[in-house]
Amino acid sequence: MRHLKTGGEVQKIYIDGTHLYTLDGAKGISIFDISFKLLPFLVKTVDTGGGVNAILKNGNYLYVTDKWYGLEVFDMKDINKPAKNKNEKINPIFKHYTLNTPIDLKLINENYLVVTDNWAVWKFLISQILKNQNW
Numbered sequence: 001m002r003h004l005k006t007g008g009e010v011q012k013i014y015i016d017g018t019h020l021y022t023l024d025g026a027k028g029i030s031i032f033d034i035s036f037k038l039l040p041f042l043v044k045t046v047d048t049g050g051g052v053n054a055i056l057k058n059g060n061y062l063y064v065t066d067k068w069y070g071l072e073v074f075d076m077k078d079i080n081k082p083a084k085n086k087n088e089k090i091n092p093i094f095k096h097y098t099l100n101t102p103i104d105l106k107l108i109n110e111n112y113l114v115v116t117d118n119w120a121v122w123k124f125l126i127s128q129i130l131k132n133q134n135w
Contacts (some may be wrong), residue, residue, distance in 0.1 A: 004040060006030040016057045019043070019079065023052040029064070031079065046074055046090050054104050056113075061130070063113055065102035069095060071115050071122070073129055094129050098122060 008024025015021070018035035029046040050068025057063075060077040073094040100117040108114055113129070115122040 004030075004032060004042075007045075011052070012054070014055050014057070021055055021057070021062075023055060025051050028052060029055065029062075033080070043079060044090060048072055048092075053102055056105050056107060058107055058110070058126075063105055063107075064092075065105050065115055067101040070098035070102055071096040071105070071113075071124070094132065096122070096124070 004022070006022045006024045006027065007030065008027025010022045011025055012023040013020060014023070015034070018033060020032040020034045020040065022030045022032070024030055028048045029052055030042060031044045031046070032040045033043050034040045046062070046064070048064055048066045048069065050066045053065045053067060055062060055064050057076070060075060062074040062076050064072045064074065066072055071094075072092040074090050075093050098115065098117045098120070100119050102115050102117045105113060105115045111126055113124045113126055115124070
């Protein structure tokens with residue numbers, strides 16, 4: 001694999017099949033297609049508006065914890081669709097502000113998403129998140 005430029009300071013990575021997600025601090029998330037290992041390329045960037053702490057991909061949805069905005073959910077079904085212009089952004093379909101900086105998130109039984117911060121544990125029913133997309 002060659003050197004990948006993300007435009008931010010890579011804090012963590014997440015691999016889901018043929019895509020590599022880099023958590024780039026204040027720059028958000030960079031998504032690379034790694035299906036051809038010798039020539040990965042940038043597919044999309046996700047501006048989360050703050051500092052990404054953790055991500056989890058489940059189906060077409062990317063669940064993100066961000067130190068400024070709490071939990072954000074992004075619809076990634078068109079991940080390989082070319083952007084109309086270089087400034088095109090993927091906007092969240094759901095947001096939930098947490099009281100403190102979220103630390104981690106986990107999927108439980110494909111039905112629940114659990115987000116932890118320094119003071120609380122938040123439990124979300126995934127079907128409810130996806131139903132209330134116009135937060």
